[in-house]
Amino acid sequence: MRFFEDIEIGAQREFGSFTFTADDIKRFATQFDPQRFHLDEEAGRKSLFGGLAASGWHVAAVCMKLLVADGKRLTAEAVARGEKVAVWGPSPGFRELHWIKPVLAGDTVSYSNRVETKRISEKRHEWGIVQARNTGTNQRGEVVYSFLATAFVPRRNVGS
Amino acid sequence: MRFFEDIEIGAQREFGSFTFTADDIKRFATQFDPQRFHLDEEAGRKSLFGGLAASGWHVAAVCMKLLVADGKRLTAEAVARGEKVAVWGPSPGFRELHWIKPVLAGDTVSYSNRVETKRISEKRHEWGIVQARNTGTNQRGEVVYSFLATAFVPRRNVGS
Numbered sequence: 383m384r385f386f387e388d389i390e391i392g393a394q395r396e397f398g399s400f401t402f403t404a405d406d407i408k409r410f411a412t413q414f415d416p417q418r419f420h421l422d423e424e425a426g427r428k429s430l431f432g433g434l435a436a437s438g439w440h441v442a443a444v445c446m447k448l449l450v451a452d453g454k455r456l457t458a459e460a461v462a463r464g465e466k467v468a469v470w471g472p473s474p475g476f477r478e479l480h481w482i483k484p485v486l487a488g489d490t491v492s493y494s495n496r497v498e499t500k501r502i503s504e505k506r507h508e509w510g511i512v513q514a515r516n517t518g519t520n521q522r523g524e525v526v527y528s529f530l531a532t533a534f535v536p537r538r539n540v541g542s
Numbered sequence: 543m544r545f546f547e548d549i550e551i552g553a554q555r556e557f558g559s560f561t562f563t564a565d566d567i568k569r570f571a572t573q574f575d576p577q578r579f580h581l582d583e584e585a586g587r588k589s590l591f592g593g594l595a596a597s598g599w600h601v602a603a604v605c606m607k608l609l610v611a612d613g614k615r616l617t618a619e620a621v622a623r624g625e626k627v628a629v630w631g632p633s634p635g636f637r638e639l640h641w642i643k644p645v646l647a648g649d650t651v652s653y654s655n656r657v658e659t660k661r662i663s664e665k666r667h668e669w670g671i672v673q674a675r676n677t678g679t680n681q682r683g684e685v686v687y688s689f690l691a692t693a694f695v696p697r698r699n700v701g702s
Contacts, residue, residue, distance in 0.1 A: 443575070447574045
């Protein structure tokens with residue numbers, strides 16, 4: 383993971399893709415979002431979704447899973463190169479989360495992000511605050527999911 | 543579930559509470575957010591969270607789970623009273639999601655919501671669009687989680 387100083391506005395990163403099977407969709411929905419259009423093909427077809435649709439929270443959780451896995455991969459590579467690695471802080475939240483189109487059983491969503499803003503934290507000078515737009519795009523090139531994430535990112539030469 | 547016409551601005555509803563055990567926190571994190579402060583007590587204590595902390599997506603997914611369960615309970619009661627029940631549509635997304643304070647192992651979060659705005663859909667006249675602020679409050683009365691949800695809610699006398 384990078385330090386605040388090394389992050390560039392506009393930098394883009396593909397961080398993984400995931401195919402939502404009917405089983406995956408039903409398993410998540412049973413645990414966290416047991417609405418009929420997430421549990422049953424026929425109910426999905428009759429809904430506004432037009433098919434068995436993944437819970438929006440499932441689409442979001444898979445995004446997080448792939449982000450974390452990609453972060454770990456990048457960290458391991460940086461460590462292997464002998465670089466100093468930044469340990470990012472937690473996220474205080476995000477803005478403008480949109481489920482733009484349904485994710486139906488069999489759809490593959492590819493996730494990417496783009497750095498939009500960066501600034502130094504006013505309260506904690508050893509941290510920067512970075513905003514990145516995360517998006518999910520299906521196999522037809524349609525953006526299905528988007529949110530603006532905020533993260534605390536450590537500065538390179540302050541407080542460590 | 544209510545029809546658009548029956549929803550009042552300012553209406554509040556408590557819809558359930560959940561105690562996040564260390565096991566729950568680690569199980570969700572292993573699946574969807576395997577960062578060290580969500581998986582290990584010692585790493586949590588050393589982080590900005592100050593303890594083993596639930597993934598923000600876990601706090602959000604539990605909120606959804608309780609919302610759905612409460613909706614099913616209300617629907618069953620309405621059906622038992624012989625009332626006509628509205629079938630809500632999917633949510634297009636939400637705004638201003640904030641993880642305000644950490645949810646640590648052993649914390650109990652009580653969730654509630656409050657209707658903030660309602661309007662008729664311009665594209666689909668048989669639907670209304672309702673915005674509600676959902677919040678999670680811990681056992682010390684501190685708000686830990688908040689987001690502004692949007693839902694499609696059917697109108698009573700249009701298109702059905």
